Amino acid sequence: MLPVIQYTGAEGVLDLGWGHPDPTLLPVEAWAESTSEAIRAAGWTALTYGYANGPGPLIEWLTVHIGAIDGRAPSPDELFVTAGASQGLELVSTVLTRPGDVVLVDSPTYHLALRILTDRGVELRAAPTDAQGIDPAATARLVGDLRAAGRRVPMLYTVATFNNPSGASMPVPRRRELVDALDGVTIVEDDTYRELAYDGPAPPSLWSLASAGVVRLGSFAKTIAPGLRLGYLSAEAGFVRRLAGRGYVDSGGCVNHTSAMALAQFATTGRYEAHVSALREAYRLRRDALVGALRAAAPGVEFTVPAGGWFLWLGVPDAAAVARRALERGVGMSTGERFHVDGGGTRHLRVSFSMYGPTDLEEAAHRFGGSLKIGADQVRP
Incomplete structure (x- = not known):
């Protein structure tokens, strides 16, 4: 077998x-009920090609939900439903990087994200860190040195909240310093564990503190089930339009439409x-x-x-x-x-x-x- x-x-x-x-x-049972209810309520629209950014019921719920668990609520045009955080990272890095670029990463960081980024043909460099996480000033100097040497540095990847593997969270003042320090480098924030906070609310995301230049990856793998292959990202509306306009998305619509409709039902019923x-x-x-x-x-x-x-x-x-x-x-x-x-x-x-x-x-x-x-x-x- x-x-x-x-x-x-x-x-x-x-x-x-x-x-x-x-x-x-x-x-298992709650998800089965939600899937059945969603398909019966939506009919064929739950099984056809979905809207590229994600189905309206899920996007609407996410705008309210993220506002409750993070530092601010996104607008609908700042959201894009993904097939999990890993697929979101794959899609975002495809848009941002090209072979030969330097991508900065937190250290230590999620090991399979390193695999995903390496697949892009980029060079991975550890961002300078201290006891509070990534050092913004030292990282900005590193970016300047790399650019002076003729290298592109399009993005930085970090798990700033309940880091995988260390469990540490970057202090809020350091978060503010980091989003202000990097000019022209998109911060890709893997925020997978935000809702698994045990000693009080999680700190605000880098995305919620920045006016621009941060893509936040969210996932339902840890809060519901990894087999759903469902997540989302929040980013500037212009960046979301770039993702939605890619040929692979245009070819199939929402990357996981039927499961996204079931999730909307699971969420809006209070489950x-x-x-x-x-x-x-x-x-x-x-x-x-x-x-x-x-x-x-x-x-x-x-x-x-x-x-x-x-x-x-x-x-x-x-x-x-x-x-x-x-x-x-x-x-x-x-x-x-x-x-x-x-x-x-x-x-x-x-x-x-x-x-x-x-x-x-x-x-x-x-x-x-x-x-x-x-x-x-x-x-x-």
Whole structure:
């Protein structure tokens, strides 16, 4: 039988290396009801070629919803429905870049975004960072130096809120500095985890703070289900028109029209807000369970408790060696170098608390602790 899903775990292994949702948290019945209702209510219009920017009911809901969860609400002409954040990044980078360009990226950052950007034939450079994230002044100087050397620098990619992999969020003053510092460089902000905030509201997006020059990528992969392949982006109206006018979009209309119509039904009936509220509480409990268990089982391993998202970023002396020992005891982890473009990450592991319940996470932490020789000179980075 041919495979159906992307990931199937190895028997006996609690794999915290994958950022996937727990299947028990996916809203199977609520989504089935919403899909049926949407198709019955809309009839054939739910199954034909859709409006390029996305169906009106979903766009209308998004304008209100984003206004409630972010620093400002977009107008309808600032929104474009995508087949997920990854497809949005693929589409945006296709418009902005050409082979040989330099694209700046946060460091560490989402490893598969690096794959998507590399496919464009660009050179990836890590933006200068400090303890608060990307350093705006140093990044502006780097852009100036690159341009003086004859290089194009059309975009910067960052996960500024609940970063994947580190879980960190850029402080608001730094966000304001960054959007003001870069002239002629489009900031592409991956805002996938905004609604998974556990200790209070997420900070305003870079997009909401900027008058221009920021494209914000949103996704329903984490708040509903990744299999929907649904997301959206918010950007200047002129940029959205460029996306909607591309031949590939013109050829098929909305990139995921039928699912977008079902999502509009899921959202406007109140199912979305109820589901995300429950999801937020479930993930908060999982985060706290893993944090508490790691502190007990591996007290020498350093990390910062994230205020949202799915990940902890563990400091270890030799990530590859520690990950091998952990896997021998039945715990999978992602080594940090895959989240860097500059050779960094050798002293960090990314672990996710999204795919398992509290009991399994506590067991994973216990196994991980058992794989370490506890001692300050051996587990501290």
